[in-house]
Amino acid sequence: METSHFDVIILGSGPAGLQAAIHAARRKVSVLVLGRVHKSSAFSAHIENYCCIEGAAGEELLRQARLKAEQSGALFLEEDVTELKKEKRFVVRAEGGKTFQAKALILAMGVSRNTLGIKGEKHWVGRGLSYCVDCDAGFHKGEDVAVAGCGSAAVSGALTLLFYAREVHLVCDALEVTDYLNEKLRESAIHLHEGKTVVDIHGDKAVSGVSLNDGSFLAVGGLFIELGAKGATALLGNLGVALDMETLRYVTTDKKQATNVEGIYAAGDICGPPWQVAKAVGEGCVAGLEASAYAKKRGS
Numbered sequence: 001m002e003t004s005h006f007d008v009i010i011l012g013s014g015p016a017g018l019q020a021a022i023h024a025a026r027r028k029v030s031v032l033v034l035g036r037v038h039k040s041s042a043f044s045a046h047i048e049n050y051c052c053i054e055g056a057a058g059e060e061l062l063r064q065a066r067l068k069a070e071q072s073g074a075l076f077l078e079e080d081v082t083e084l085k086k087e088k089r090f091v092v093r094a095e096g097g098k099t100f101q102a103k104a105l106i107l108a109m110g111v112s113r114n115t116l117g118i119k120g121e122k123h124w125v126g127r128g129l130s131y132c133v134d135c136d137a138g139f140h141k142g143e144d145v146a147v148a149g150c151g152s153a154a155v156s157g158a159l160t161l162l163f164y165a166r167e168v169h170l171v172c173d174a175l176e177v178t179d180y181l182n183e184k185l186r187e188s189a190i191h192l193h194e195g196k197t198v199v200d201i202h203g204d205k206a207v208s209g210v211s212l213n214d215g216s217f218l219a220v221g222g223l224f225i226e227l228g229a230k231g232a233t234a235l236l237g238n239l240g241v242a243l244d245m246e247t248l249r250y251v252t253t254d255k256k257q258a259t260n261v262e263g264i265y266a267a268g269d270i271c272g273p274p275w276q277v278a279k280a281v282g283e284g285c286v287a288g289l290e291a292s293a294y295a296k297k298r299g300s
């Protein structure tokens with residue numbers, strides 16, 4: 001790495017960060033991207049609903065995006081950022097101990113999805129267990145499916161699944177939704193298992209059923225876990241970056257992907273749902289253009 005001073009530093013090597021890198025670097029500013037491509041949510045996904053491709057492995061999409069960003073002039077360091085500070089410029093410390101300075105930052109660290117936390121949960125991901133109805137509903141046409149969750153994401157997800165699945169079960173400890181969604185749910189054909197939780201997942205090669213805490217069993221070919229997500233916002237405390245008032249989980253931005261802190265932009269899942277590649281890429285493009293324009297305007 002030739003210099004520790006960059007015009008733009010991007011935190012995150014997922015679709016948002018990589019698209020931001022492509023657009024910023026093509027504006028002839030110096031760009032460093034931190035984070036690991038294989039830690040992107042898209043890495044192990046099969047993406048079917050992104051325009052311009054017929055369907056592709058996330059890993060391959062990310063490989064091509066990284067190549068494009070490198071060809072555009074961005075530099076990469078596959079390390080996480082452990083500390084951010086604002087001095088005259090932004091100071092970024094990576095996990096290996098190197099520090100870098102930047103005129104502008106782009107936050108594209110994604111989210112970590114809340115899990116059920118039950119035994120074997122990880123094993124079933126991609127084998128009938130999904131954390132994203134919008135992404136994977138189409139794989140369950142004509143099947144019976146279950147959704148675990150109590151909030152608006154779970155109820156909206158279950159309503160969406162009615163268009164694809166034969167029977168939809170919603171397993172929920174205690175519903176926490178608006179009156180409007182509650183009414184929609186009660187009017188719908190969704191089987192509501194209130195006061196219950198999923199305690200075990202069964203199957204051979206793929207999910208074939210779930211057990212609930214009252215000892216009952218639902219024979220389903222798909223389980224959607226819709227328990228919300230946490231943005232990777234722990235790093236931002238020092239900088240005073242504003243989070244959304246409703247959940248305090250996501251970074252808020254304006255239409256230029258600018259946060260409340262001058263010189264800091266954000267893009268992708270970290271800005272809140274829908275968690276989709278198309279949104280991440282669109283926001284990354286805007287953030288890359290805006291951050292590079294800001295860095296140029298700021299001069300030295």
Ligand SMILES: Cc1cc2nc3c(=O)[nH]c(=O)nc-3n(C[C@H](O)[C@H](O)[C@H](O)COP(=O)(O)OP(=O)(O)OC[C@H]3O[C@@H](n4cnc5c(N)ncnc54)[C@H](O)[C@@H]3O)c2cc1C
Nearest residue numbers: 012013014016035039041042081110135268269275276277
């Ligand atoms: C199983 C699954 C299936 C999916 N299927 C689809 C689908 O079919 N269609 C669709 O559109 N979307 C799908 N998604 C959602 C999609 O993957 C995300 O919306 C998208 O990856 C978001 O991009 P992002 O760049 O915001 O975040 P991510 O892709 O999650 O990337 C975040 C990046 O930030 C990095 N990072 C985190 N912390 C730090 C740190 N401290 N310092 C530096 N870097 C850091 C990570 O290493 C990673 O590189 C799916 C997701 C999952 C989990």
